[in-house]
Amino acid sequence: MANIYDYSVTRPDGSQLSLQDYAGKVIIVVNTATGCGFTPHYEPLEQMYEKYHDAGFEIVDIPCNQFAGQTPGDDDEIHEFCTLKYHTQFEQMTKSDVNGANELPLYTYLKSQKGFDGFGKGPAALAMGLMLKKIDKDYKNNPDIKWNFTKFVIDRQGQVVARFEPTADMKDVEACVASLM
Numbered sequence: 735m736a737n738i739y740d741y742s743v744t745r746p747d748g749s750q751l752s753l754q755d756y757a758g759k760v761i762i763v764v765n766t767a768t769g770c771g772f773t774p775h776y777e778p779l780e781q782m783y784e785k786y787h788d789a790g791f792e793i794v795d796i797p798c799n800q801f802a803g804q805t806p807g808d809d810d811e812i813h814e815f816c817t818l819k820y821h822t823q824f825e826q827m828t829k830s831d832v833n834g835a836n837e838l839p840l841y842t843y844l845k846s847q848k849g850f851d852g853f854g855k856g857p858a859a860l861a862m863g864l865m866l867k868k869i870d871k872d873y874k875n876n877p878d879i880k881w882n883f884t885k886f887v888i889d890r891q892g893q894v895v896a897r898f899e900p901t902a903d904m905k906d907v908e909a910c911v912a913s914l915m
């Protein structure tokens with residue numbers, strides 16, 4: 735059976751990041767966008783990175799343009815936006831698909847480990863549910879990534895322990911990461 739360390743992702747310069755390089759670390763894998771209502775998640779992600787990186791925490795940032803075209807720029811434009819607006823220090827990968835025929839194999843694996851379990855409660859969750867029902871009437875019953883800023887948390891043994899939809903409170907994401915540190 736595969737595990738997270740069997741996968742690699744492509745950096746903007748074309749080189750590969752093997753997730754084996756992150757063995758023994760806590761990891762968040764997140765599909766990001768520069769023009770989304772959830773784009774401010776970059777701020778708490780960067781804060782977590784600064785707080786936990788020296789203790790063995792990494793973020794794998796995978797820009798994706800599959801959700802309402804909210805990541806229109808190329809890799810350089812995306813990187814410039816994130817570093818100037820959010821002062822991100824974690825490494826970004828090349829823009830990639832997370833669903834469909836061209837999805838990254840890493841995402842096929844992540845979705846097989848933690849499927850969609852709902853958006854939670856509250857106005858953002860309700861809005862996401864209503865919007866997705868128009869796009870995919872069966873969205874609740876498939877593991878696809880539903881929107882930008884879906885986060886997978888991987889423990890130090892390489893196990894996918896949690897999936898947080900973009901509507902999840904970032905404090906809950908951080909509490910999960912902190913519990914694994």
